[in-house]
Amino acid sequence: MRLRLRLFEFEDLPWFPPIIRSGMMDYLRFMISNLGTYRPIAPLLAEGLRRTGQRQLLELGAGSGGGTETVWQALNEAGVKQLRITLTDLYPQPEAWQDIAEHTHGAIGHEEAPVNALAVPRNLRGFRVIFSAFHHFPPDAARAMLRDAVRAGTGIGVFEGAGKHWWEVLLAWTVLPVAQLLLTPFFRPFRLSRLLFTYVLPLIPLCTIWDGTVSLLRLYTPAELQALAREADPEQRFIWQAGKKRHWWGPEVTYLIGWPRSQ
Template sequence: MRPRLFEFEDLPWFPAVIRSGMMDYLRFMISALRIYQPIVPLLAEALRRSGQCQLLELGAGSGGGTETLWRALRTEGFPQLRITLTDLYPQPAAWADLAVHTHHAIGHESRPVNALRVPRELVGFRVIFSAFHHFAPRAAESLLHDAVQAGTGIGIFEGAGRRWWEYAAAWTVLPLAQLLLTPFFQPFRFSRLVFTYLLPIIPLCTIWDGTVSLLRLYSEAELLALARRADDTEKFAWQVGKKRHRWGAEVSYLIGWPK
C-alpha cells in the first residue's frame, strides 16, 4: 500500500488565504498548459451518451482549466454548455472572475459541497479535475457510488503521473515558475505576494502538497476496481485509460454514464 500522507489544503484549520494562494497557482498552470485539452473529445462523447448539456464540477478549487475546457467543448457541439463549480472550501472570488469571462456560463454554488453527498438539486454530468487523489479509497468509492445512485454520469481526470521527472519538476521547475509568475495571477491579491515572497508559505506548502498528490494518484487498475465496487449492480458503462499531450504529459481518466 502507498502511504497516504496529508495535504495542507485538505486540513479544515488551514488558513483560507494560503489555500487560495495555492489554488490560484494551480489554476494558472493548468490553464496555461492546457492540461486537459486531450480529454475534450472523451468528455464530449460522455455528455452525448448521458444526454447531458451541463457539467457539475466537484472539488473545483479555483477552477483551473475550466474556462479553457468550456471553450473547447463549445466547439465540440455544445454551444450552450453551462458549468457549475463546487467545492468543500468554496473560492467565490476566483469563481466570480470566471463567470465574468464566460458571460456567466460558468457559475458556482456558494455553500460548501461534499462530493460524497452531492445535493440532488445540483444537476449535471459530474467531473473532477486534479482532485480525485484527495479521497482515500473508501471515500473515493462513496463518491462514485453517489453519482451512480443519482443516475448522473461522472468523469475523473488527473493531469499528472507517478514518473520520476514529474517528481523532479514538482521540486524544481514548478516552484521556480511559481516565484516568477505569482505577480501575474488574477484576480490580484496583495496577500499572495506577502505569503510567497516575504513569508514563502504558499510555495513551500505547494511543494509538499504537489509531492503528496503524486504519491496518492490512483492507477488505471485501481480506478476501475473502485468503479466496479461503487457500481455493483452494473448500472453504468465505464471507460478508463490515459491520453497523452504532445509535450509528454499524460491525463489519466475514468468515465462512466448510465447504460
C-alpha cells in the same frame, strides 16, 4: 510509478489558513489553464454528454476552477454548444469563481454554499466532473463519490493532470517552484496577500511543493480506478472507461469516466 502513499496535504486540513489555500489554488488555476492540461480529455467528456443527453457539467472539488475555462473552450470547439458548468467545493472560492464567470459571460457559474462531493444535493444537476482532486479521497471515500453518482443516475468523469511518473516529482521540486516565483504577480484576481506569502514569508510555494509531491504519490492508477468503479457499481449500471490521455507536448491525464448503460 506504482508507489501509493496516504500522506497528508495541507489544503485538506480544516485548520489550514484559507488565505494560504487560496494562494495555492490560484497558482494551480493559472498553470493548469495556461498549459491546457485538460484539453486532451474533451472528446471523452463530449461523448459522456452525448450519451447522457446533457449540456451541464457539475464540477466537484473545483478549488479555484483551474482548467475549467480551457475545458469549456475545448468542448465548444468540439461542437458541444450552450454548455454550462457549475463549480462547487467543500471550501468555496467565490472570488476566483466570479472572475471565471465574468470571463465566460456566465457560462461557468458556481454554488456558493459548501458542497460535499460524497453526497451531492439533488438540486445540483449535471454530468459530474472532478479535476486534480480525486486523489484527495481515500478508497472508501472515492467509492462513495462514484456510488453517489451511480445512485443519482448521472455520468461522472474523474481526471488527474499527471501520469504518476517519477520525473513529475522531480518537476514538482525544481522547475515548477521557479515558475511559481516568476509568475505569481500575473495571477488573477490580484491579491496583496499572495505576494506577501510568496516572497516575504514563502508559505504558499513551500506548501505547494509538499502538496504537489504528495498528490503524485496518492494518485490512483487506471487499474485502481477501474477497481474502485467495479466496487462502487457492483450491479454494473454504468459503463466505465479508465486510462491515460497524452497531451500533444508530452504530459498525461489519468482518467476514469462512466455513464448509465440505459442511456
